Amino acid sequence: MQTPPWRQALARAFTDLPGLLAYLEIDPSTLADTSRADRQFRLRVPREFAALMRKGDPDDPLLRQVMPDGRETTPTPGFDADPVGDRLAEIRPGLLQKYHGRALIITTGACAVHCRYCFRRHYPHTGGTAAPRQWRDILDHLRADPSIEEVILSGGDPLMVSDQKLGAWLEQLQELPRLKRLRLHTRLPVVLPQRITPELTGLLQACRFSTVTVIHANHPNELSPAVADGCRRLREAGVSLLNQSVLLKGVNDNCETLARLSKRLLEIGVMPYYLHLLDRVAGAAHFDLDEPAALRLQRQLLAELPGYLTPKMVREITGEGSKTPIHTAID
Ligand SMILES: *Cc1c(COP(=O)(O)O)cnc(C)c1O
Numbered sequence: 001m002q003t004p005p006w007r008q009a010l011a012r013a014f015t016d017l018p019g020l021l022a023y024l025e026i027d028p029s030t031l032a033d034t035s036r037a038d039r040q041f042r043l044r045v046p047r048e049f050a051a052l053m054r055k056g057d058p059d060d061p062l063l064r065q066v067m068p069d070g071r072e073t074t075p076t077p078g079f080d081a082d083p084v085g086d087r088l089a090e091i092r093p094g095l096l097q098k099y100h101g102r103a104l105i106i107t108t109g110a111c112a113v114h115c116r117y118c119f120r121r122h123y124p125h126t127g128g129t130a131a132p133r134q135w136r137d138i139l140d141h142l143r144a145d146p147s148i149e150e151v152i153l154s155g156g157d158p159l160m161v162s163d164q165k166l167g168a169w170l171e172q173l174q175e176l177p178r179l180k181r182l183r184l185h186t187r188l189p190v191v192l193p194q195r196i197t198p199e200l201t202g203l204l205q206a207c208r209f210s211t212v213t214v215i216h217a218n219h220p221n222e223l224s225p226a227v228a229d230g231c232r233r234l235r236e237a238g239v240s241l242l243n244q245s246v247l248l249k250g251v252n253d254n255c256e257t258l259a260r261l262s263k264r265l266l267e268i269g270v271m272p273y274y275l276h277l278l279d280r281v282a283g284a285a286h287f288d289l290d291e292p293a294a295l296r297l298q299r300q301l302l303a304e305l306p307g308y309l310t311p312k313m314v315r316e317i318t319g320e321g322s323k324t325p326i327h328t329a330i331d
């Protein structure tokens, strides 16, 4: 079988820092040592995403999201390997349920990009997908629990899986009579828009579910014309599009950037959904913004944007029955 172009693009991704820095015309000798951080969680950046970074700027907001940082290997109290209680929520191998009516499948550990702040950075980011036996066990569970109406395909990134395999999974899921909604949580429409193949949109269009795709962009510079085009094709296939972002110090922690992000998302047909406060995962403390600063930012955003362009600011707290909204203090 021929390798699809998106897989070829993936194979060309930067996986070494010197290569990425040379491409960006940044002198590595001006940067602190990052080799330990890189060994812990390997750099991975598709060329399409790197092309949106400013040349010669080590502080570029897209580069910061993917660039290993020496501070990652310094332990910080309160930042650990499983900050959101995923191990406790695993009701079957590869199936997480934390909230009423929706269950999340870890379809694969693989991602096209390695985001330094990721709460799953301590997971094995291997290429393997859920094994057939594991998948059957997940289907049995979904069949036995009538309260689950929505399945979320997550990972890693569910669009790292081939169209063939996705198609087979969708077929099996559609046989579960109580399932009504299908959701994909994926960063590929942003970092590798050629992943939105006609085969993929065809699969999504043909399935009986109400289908939602939650993309993940943190900065307006990520939303190139190619990304806009991929989103348009998803919408044409009847998919509703939402965006979730993570509030990241040095990347998008100001009102101007977040307002531009929301406006640009609307232009490409994507509604802002969540703005997550950082999950306190070991290695990501340097991205953390304290809660008072986040609240100030939220007030500024509310004063700046229409309500429908203001994402819900939330934190994930282990054991809670939903993401927890961070409320603007009335003072
Ligand atoms: C975040 C999350 C969801 C989705 O929550 P929504 O508020 O519906 O977007 C579902 N399951 C798990 C395990 C999650 O972590």
Ligand code: SF4
Pocket (backbone or CB within 6 Å): 110, 111, 112, 113, 114, 115, 118, 119, 120, 121, 155, 156, 157, 187, 216
């Ligand atoms: S794409 Fe998502 S799951 Fe993958 S590394 Fe980035 S934030 Fe984590």
